Amino acid sequence: MAATARLHVEAALNAGAEIPLPEDQAHYLRHVLRQEVGAQLLLFNGRDGEWQAEIARFGKRDGSLRVREQTRRQQNGPDLWLLFAPIRQGRLETIVEKATELGAARIIPVLTRRCQVRQVNPARLLANAREAAEQCERLDLPEIPPLAELQSALGAWPEDRPLYVCLERAQARPLAEAITPGPAALLVGPEGGFAPEEANWLAGLPFVVPVGLGPRILRAETAAIAGLALLMAASGR
Numbered sequence: 227m228a229a230t231a232r233l234h235v236e237a238a239l240n241a242g243a244e245i246p247l248p249e250d251q252a253h254y255l256r257h258v259l260r261q262e263v264g265a266q267l268l269l270f271n272g273r274d275g276e277w278q279a280e281i282a283r284f285g286k287r288d289g290s291l292r293v294r295e296q297t298r299r300q301q302n303g304p305d306l307w308l309l310f311a312p313i314r315q316g317r318l319e320t321i322v323e324k325a326t327e328l329g330a331a332r333i334i335p336v337l338t339r340r341c342q343v344r345q346v347n348p349a350r351l352l353a354n355a356r357e358a359a360e361q362c363e364r365l366d367l368p369e370i371p372p373l374a375e376l377q378s379a380l381g382a383w384p385e386d387r388p389l390y391v392c393l394e395r396a397q398a399r400p401l402a403e404a405i406t407p408g409p410a411a412l413l414v415g416p417e418g419g420f421a422p423e424e425a426n427w428l429a430g431l432p433f434v435v436p437v438g439l440g441p442r443i444l445r446a447e448t449a450a451i452a453g454l455a456l457l458m459a460a461s462g463r
Contacts, residue, residue, distance in 0.1 A: 231267040239274040247289035272366035275300040304461045305409040307332040311416035312343040326358035328454045335373045340418040390437045398436040405460040412453045
C-alpha cells in the first residue's frame with residue numbers, strides 16, 4: 227500500500243475507529259501535501275503498531291481520519307539513551323532529529339559547566355522528534371525529559387546501564403571496542419568539552435566508561451550521531 231503521509235497520533239488505534247485531526251495536522255495534509263478526503267495514510271501512536279487509515283473529513287480548521295487495518299505490530303526499539311549538553315539552535319535540532327532516526331529510546335538534555343546554551347524548548351524538541359519518527363517509519367517517539375543538571379540526571383542511574391562518556395582529551399578506549407551487550411547510554415559534552423573537574427568526577431563513577439571517537443575533535447552533534455550509530459551497530463539493530 228502506497229501511502230502519501232505518515233502521522234503520529236495520541237488516540238488508540240483499532241479497525242473502524244475515527245480519529246480527530248487537530249488543526250496543525252489537518253493543515254499539513256490539506257494545504258502542504260494537497261490531500262483530499264479519501265486519501266490514504268499511515269498512523270502510529272507508540273502503543274498499537276502502525277495502521278492504514280484514510281481521510282474521512284476536512285472541516286474549516288480540523289478534520290478526522292478513519293482507521294482501516296493494521297500494517298505492522300508494535301515493536302520495541304533498542305534500549306539506547308543519549309545524554310547531551312544543549313548547543314545552538316539548528317544544531318540542537320539536528321541532534322534530536324538524528325537521535326530519533328537512529329532509534330534512541332530517551333534523548334536527555336543535561337546542563338554541564340561549560341554549556342553556552344542553558345535553556346531548551348521542550349515542545350520544539352518533541353516536535354523535532356515527532357517529525358523524524360514520522361519520516362523514518364519508527365513506531366514510537368523517544369522520551370525527552372526536562373533539562374536537568376548533569377549531577378541530578380545521573381543521581382539515580384541504573385547499575386546495569388553503562389554510560390559511555392566521550393572524553394576527547396582522555397586516554398580512553400575507542401567506543402567501538404568498549405561496547406558491551408545490553409542497555410546502554412552515551413553522554414556527549416558541550417562545545418567546549420567537559421570542565422576538568424567534571425571529567426574527573428565522571429571518570430570516577432562506577433557505571434561510566436570513558437571512550438573516544440577517534441583522533442579528531444568532533445562537533446557535539448557529530449559526536450552524538452557517530453556514537454549512537456556505533457551503539458546501534460553493536461546492538462544489531
